Amino acid sequence: MIQCPRGTRDFLPDEMEKRRFYENRLRHTAQTFGFREIETPIFEDAELFILRSGPNVLKELYAFKDKGDRDIALRPEMTAPAIRMFVNGMSNDPKPIKIFYFGQCFRYERPQSGRYREFFQFGAELIGSATPETDAEVICMAASMIKELGLKDYKIHIGHIGVLRQAIANAGVPKERTAEVLQKLDKKLYDEARPLLTEMGVKDDVIDSIFTLTETVGGTEVLSKVPGEAGDYLRQVTSYMHAMGVDNFDIDLGVVRGLDYYTGMVFEAEAPALGAEKQICGGGSYTLSELFGGEKVFSTGFAIGFDRILLAIEKEGQVYEPKGIEAYVVPVSDDVRLKSAEIVAALRAAGVASDIDIMGRKMAKAMKYASAIRAKYVVIVGAKELEEDSVTLRDMTSGEQKLVKISELVSSIQ
Structure with a gap:
């Protein structure tokens, strides 16, 4: 090597x-x-x-x-x-x-x-x-x-x-x-x-x-x-x-x-x-x-x-804590992947540091990965929520999650 x-x-x-x-x-x-x-x-x-x-x-x-x-x-x-x-x-x-x-x-x-x-x-x-x-x-x-x-x-x-x-x-x-x-x-x-x-x-x-x-x-x-x-x-x-x-x-x-x-x-x-x-x-x-x-x-x-x-x-004991990203977008199923890509692009355009699951992980593994990269929020994109033009937003610090309109997603994160 x-x-x-x-x-x-x-x-x-x-x-x-x-x-x-x-x-x-x-x-x-x-x-x-x-x-x-x-x-x-x-x-x-x-x-x-x-x-x-x-x-x-x-x-x-x-x-x-x-x-x-x-x-x-x-x-x-x-x-x-x-x-x-x-x-x-x-x-x-x-x-x-x-x-x-x-x-x-x-x-x-x-x-x-x-x-x-x-x-x-x-x-x-x-x-x-x-x-x-x-x-x-x-x-x-x-x-x-x-x-x-x-x-x-x-x-x-x-x-x-x-x-x-x-x-x-x-x-x-x-x-x-x-x-x-x-x-x-x-x-x-x-x-x-x-x-x-x-x-x-x-x-x-x-x-x-x-x-x-x-x-x-x-x-x-x-x-x-x-x-x-x-x-x-x-x-x-x-x-x-x-x-x-x-x-x-x-x-x-x-x-x-x-x-x-x-x-x-x-x-x-x-x-x-x-x-x-x-x-x-x-x-x-x-x-x-x-x-x-x-x-x-x-x-x-x-x-x-x-x-x-x-x-x-x-x-002297000073420790720098890496910041991580603001949002990690997780598609629940293959049929919402295109919409998930659209959502992450909109977040990035608004200046929100964002990533998206491109490995096709199951939800538990996707959450584990989001924690590893220090994501502040996880945006869970599901077919049922999309019918209401909404996604589920999970706060990775508190563990709380709520339904958020896609049009209000940026303001809910920033």
Whole structure:
């Protein structure tokens, strides 16, 4: 028996209904913030992702040569394609440009709980400005999305990449090796970061002070420890967030987002229900367009790991109940099948989600099937009732049934 490839999944109807329900909540929230949906190709030139993340990303890519000998990769994330799309077709549009997207991404890594080789990402980009107000807007939208999905226990951590970059530069780390150090600090890999910094000539007490900086976490009072423009900037961001009613955050100078293109504010959201691997969302302010042949444009964006946040919701005990259909039409005998088809067609035309028995089941088995597909009502079509232009309507929740005129069937169900 052929199985789906390792690290991928099939979604059966009940699971697919649940996923669409939560997807649409995210879409609705984005639209209430004035964002509009886009879609980009699932595969792109591999160079797009190498320019964005560096050559090491090739180890994680599903990359191949197409029949034209072009280097192609399945997208491992969706920020780079979104900005490539902006450079290609939206760079002259009025700013800011507010876009969001949802889709499949692919990374060749070891599958584990909530992490797959084919995974789904929801993200948004506010392109054309990076101010305290726009940064707050983006963080608040992410917070609203998490809340709208029903996740109860989560925390947003806000930092500023400039704080650690300055500390590392002051320590004498060469600019070309900054990203290497930041990636270690981002993952709190201090045992790996220390020899790396020592090799670059950084003294132990300076290394300790850098590590201490990454562990600086707290309320807005922590900003007193953040010197200069970065501290002032974060004070303005958090003031806007308070004004917009978002208070479930802390200042965390250890949030690094270990990628070169981040320029200022960075943030992450965590769900403790997931244990050690608890990140569900991340983003910040950045510039990428100049790497893809466009003018330098400041932007702020984020991505939500859709599979991760659904797992967190599940672990909190939230259960999605599939809706089922509204009506299931059961012909009592063969001589009423044509009329039954006419009735189900009229229900569907009126917007009533309906199905009809096409297997010729006996009444007991038809009722059992109606229960299995979670039908709210069963419409029983019998010859005797049709003489009075009526059908029997059975409420599957209460078990009550009554005779209903066919002309009143839709209003009796809705």
